[in-house]
Structure formats: C-alpha cells, structure tokens
Amino acid sequence: MNAVLPVLLFALGGVLIGGAWSMHRQGASRGALWLVGTLAVLATAGGVLWLIPGDT
Structure with a gap:
C-alpha cells in the first residue's frame, strides 16, 4: 500500500x-x-510528501 497511494495521488493531480x-x-x-x-x-x-522517507 505504501507504493500505491503516491501513484494514486499523482494520477488524481494529473486528472x-x-x-x-x-x-x-x-x-x-x-x-x-x-x-x-x-x-x-x-x-x-501529497504524492511528493508521501515519498519523502521518514522514521517509522
């Protein structure tokens, strides 16, 4: 799921x-x-920020 959400946000942004x-x-x-x-x-x-690595 971590790799899917940014793609969906980029797609939504493009649309x-x-x-x-x-x-x-x-x-x-x-x-x-x-x-x-x-x-x-x-x-x-949101898609860009989701891809920034963080401490989890």
Missing part, C-alpha cells in the same frame, strides 16, 4: 490539472479554476 485546463479553455469562472487548481496542487504535493 485535476487536465480538468482545470479544460475548464479554462471553456471559459469557467476564476473561482472554479482556483478550486480545481488548488486541489490539483494539494494532491500532487
């Missing part, structure tokens, strides 16, 4: 980034773009 880009091209409001973009950054950052 959200693609969705934000699609929304931008379709003329969505800035608030919606900020929300989806923020969620994409959080998911990607």
Whole structure:
C-alpha cells in the first residue's frame, strides 16, 4: 500500500490539472479554476510528501 497511494495521488493531480485546463479553455469562472487548481496542487504535493522517507 505504501507504493500505491503516491501513484494514486499523482494520477488524481494529473486528472485535476487536465480538468482545470479544460475548464479554462471553456471559459469557467476564476473561482472554479482556483478550486480545481488548488486541489490539483494539494494532491500532487501529497504524492511528493508521501515519498519523502521518514522514521517509522
């Protein structure tokens, strides 16, 4: 499970980034773009932080 979660978070981040880009091209409001973009950054950052070794 330790190797699966970061991959899922990166995949989610990619889907959200693609969705934000699609929304931008379709003329969505800035608030919606900020929300989806923020969620994409959080998911990607979560994937990166999960891969940082820690003391367990």
